[in-house]
Amino acid sequence: MAASRRKTEQVGGIWHAPPDGAMPRALATWRKPDGCTKQWPNSDPRATLACDSYNRSDRLVRICSSTGVNLIQGWYLRSMAQVDTDLPAALSQIAEVVEAALESLLPPSEGAESRLADAMRYATLGGGKRLRAFLVMQSSAIFAVSETCAARVAAAIEMLHAYSLVHDDLPAMDDDDLRRGKPSTHIAFDEATAILAGDALQARAFEVLAEPDTHSDPQARCELVAALGAAAGARGMAGGQMIDMLAEGRTLDGAAVTRLQALKTGRLIQFSAEAGAILGRAPPFQRHLLAAYGRDVGAAFQIADDLLDAEGSTEVTGKTAGKDAAAGKATMVAVLGIERARAQADLLARQAAGHLETFGDRAKLLRALAAYVVTRRN
Amino acid sequence: MAASRRKTEQVGGIWHAPPDGAMPRALATWRKPDGCTKQWPNSDPRATLACDSYNRSDRLVRICSSTGVNLIQGWYLRSMAQVDTDLPAALSQIAEVVEAALESLLPPSEGAESRLADAMRYATLGGGKRLRAFLVMQSSAIFAVSETCAARVAAAIEMLHAYSLVHDDLPAMDDDDLRRGKPSTHIAFDEATAILAGDALQARAFEVLAEPDTHSDPQARCELVAALGAAAGARGMAGGQMIDMLAEGRTLDGAAVTRLQALKTGRLIQFSAEAGAILGRAPPFQRHLLAAYGRDVGAAFQIADDLLDAEGSTEVTGKTAGKDAAAGKATMVAVLGIERARAQADLLARQAAGHLETFGDRAKLLRALAAYVVTRRN
Numbered sequence: 001m002a003a004s005r006r007k008t009e010q011v012g013g014i015w016h017a018p019p020d021g022a023m024p025r026a027l028a029t030w031r032k033p034d035g036c037t038k039q040w041p042n043s044d045p046r047a048t049l050a051c052d053s054y055n056r057s058d059r060l061v062r063i064c065s066s067t068g069v070n071l072i073q074g075w076y077l078r079s080m081a082q083v084d085t086d087l088p089a090a091l092s093q094i095a096e097v098v099e100a101a102l103e104s105l106l107p108p109s110e111g112a113e114s115r116l117a118d119a120m121r122y123a124t125l126g127g128g129k130r131l132r133a134f135l136v137m138q139s140s141a142i143f144a145v146s147e148t149c150a151a152r153v154a155a156a157i158e159m160l161h162a163y164s165l166v167h168d169d170l171p172a173m174d175d176d177d178l179r180r181g182k183p184s185t186h187i188a189f190d191e192a193t194a195i196l197a198g199d200a201l202q203a204r205a206f207e208v209l210a211e212p213d214t215h216s217d218p219q220a221r222c223e224l225v226a227a228l229g230a231a232a233g234a235r236g237m238a239g240g241q242m243i244d245m246l247a248e249g250r251t252l253d254g255a256a257v258t259r260l261q262a263l264k265t266g267r268l269i270q271f272s273a274e275a276g277a278i279l280g281r282a283p284p285f286q287r288h289l290l291a292a293y294g295r296d297v298g299a300a301f302q303i304a305d306d307l308l309d310a311e312g313s314t315e316v317t318g319k320t321a322g323k324d325a326a327a328g329k330a331t332m333v334a335v336l337g338i339e340r341a342r343a344q345a346d347l348l349a350r351q352a353a354g355h356l357e358t359f360g361d362r363a364k365l366l367r368a369l370a371a372y373v374v375t376r377r378n
Numbered sequence: 379m380a381a382s383r384r385k386t387e388q389v390g391g392i393w394h395a396p397p398d399g400a401m402p403r404a405l406a407t408w409r410k411p412d413g414c415t416k417q418w419p420n421s422d423p424r425a426t427l428a429c430d431s432y433n434r435s436d437r438l439v440r441i442c443s444s445t446g447v448n449l450i451q452g453w454y455l456r457s458m459a460q461v462d463t464d465l466p467a468a469l470s471q472i473a474e475v476v477e478a479a480l481e482s483l484l485p486p487s488e489g490a491e492s493r494l495a496d497a498m499r500y501a502t503l504g505g506g507k508r509l510r511a512f513l514v515m516q517s518s519a520i521f522a523v524s525e526t527c528a529a530r531v532a533a534a535i536e537m538l539h540a541y542s543l544v545h546d547d548l549p550a551m552d553d554d555d556l557r558r559g560k561p562s563t564h565i566a567f568d569e570a571t572a573i574l575a576g577d578a579l580q581a582r583a584f585e586v587l588a589e590p591d592t593h594s595d596p597q598a599r600c601e602l603v604a605a606l607g608a609a610a611g612a613r614g615m616a617g618g619q620m621i622d623m624l625a626e627g628r629t630l631d632g633a634a635v636t637r638l639q640a641l642k643t644g645r646l647i648q649f650s651a652e653a654g655a656i657l658g659r660a661p662p663f664q665r666h667l668l669a670a671y672g673r674d675v676g677a678a679f680q681i682a683d684d685l686l687d688a689e690g691s692t693e694v695t696g697k698t699a700g701k702d703a704a705a706g707k708a709t710m711v712a713v714l715g716i717e718r719a720r721a722q723a724d725l726l727a728r729q730a731a732g733h734l735e736t737f738g739d740r741a742k743l744l745r746a747l748a749a750y751v752v753t754r755r756n
Contacts, residue, residue, distance in 0.1 A: 107613060115620060116617055116620035167574075170550075199576070203580065206606075207607025210600045234495055239494055242491040242493060245574075246490065246491075
């Protein structure tokens, strides 16, 4: 650590929220080898990443301390330039792997209760971006986790995600007749079947995680179950949905919307990114890096989703367009407006990619995904 | 084992369903020391237990083989005579322990999502017989499991049970405004909150099971999660509810009703009885005995519940009375009529108690519970 004292060292990172309601800007402070300090002014966009890194992760601070400001700058620029032409192929390939895993892990359509299995399959198979599955598979690949084990976890998360969509679409909730370009589960079947299918999908997700085939070490399986339970429950996805319901027609400030979305969609996406580290028995600092990536990607994804709702057409997105504004939903688009919301999503996506530089090429598809989530059109 | 050859040994157990639709009766076959066989005629009620024990459990067959018919008869008679005056006190004490565990394990009413925690607490705390919790605590006591660990599992099962009641009462499901003598959760709150509260209760149940405080051995925690997932899912409780929904207004035969109820309520009760064996790392045959007990107690309980619905008043049961018949629900009461359904419940309760004789006094409260579930009035 003595060596680091001789280098330029980051010693502070503060977010400033201008009184005029403009975008918050970061002010990063650095100590130079001669002991003097310098700052990146909050008009310099690089300060955002530096501040964020400083505040979020002990590991990143240590990296800053030992290598100085130039590497931070380097990360930033490399993330900006990240273009990976393999991403669409990888997304499509992982979607196929996970589809096969889901096919084998979902209950077969048998017995007097076959209608339930049919509804679970309808809600889960053959659709969706499989973003969460991709995060599981790619974070697992960093630690050379067996694809079979990772695919089970990916399938479990997609089941849990599918259940949340089925319940979210119910008349008493968002009342949406369309999902992934086809009738919602309660339209294709009925409300009672949709409620039960969601319930059974959640139970199956946890069951799959706990089964021996998911990991040879039961400690890893327990960590997956506990982390998914926390991400899905009252302090996670369900809590976020509750806030979302209560916020309809009311005005939330940016901080409240950020927390709402961190719970509603962020926690599950964060868990998906962390899952590889849990499966790979990675040290805590690596799990934290993936968690930080997941948080930022999740936030970027949600803003991008809200932008699509505000701007997209029903044909392109496969969902009923313009619903959020019609329902008075609390979104960052409502708080910031379209242009600034887009800038915020871009910023978060770059920040997300920055967390994973330490993994080098093993994380290049995850970094590419961060850029993809804010540019996708459906 | 040579010694057993010299004793009367059970060699067969067959159920006969009379063509006139009367109650199925058992025909048990015995080989005497001289090599000849004898049968208990199907008019002898002892044959029922003997047949059931023979068919269900390898362990019981081995016990039969080494000790002969007299012990089987002895079990039967002892179970019949079982009266334990400590049961009400034990039920009440365990209800208090589990209430305290639930209080600490449910999310606090905090933050913008506090309404969700309020609904989860409303649905779970301060009511219910805590039958499932009692099964967990008492099956755990057989194996000297720490009460703290057992209470966490009991609380998790009560959360899962509470979620199933919340969703079951929804307008799209059973549409019941009354539960445990107070307004159902969707009446006290609203439908969306009730759906989310049920969802979050299920997630929390699995999370609690997977947390380190539940058991020092992660293998035990994984077994609990996987078994609860199976009991709650499409081949368990949710599957049973699906069949129940589909059966409304249709006539099911006895076998179909038995399966429906084994899934809908039986699997979770069976899991509750097995949980102690999982926590106690008991050998498989002991887990199987508790599972067999749980299956029979669950079936007896469900028939007793249906009898209460048919005969009880809303004031006494805390639920809307006569709903099953009004909704054309498939129950054993509808199939057999009140008198024969009551006889069947009594038979199942005695059978249940018989499975646990091998545990001696350590299981006396579980045996007493079997008698209680068919005599309770609410």
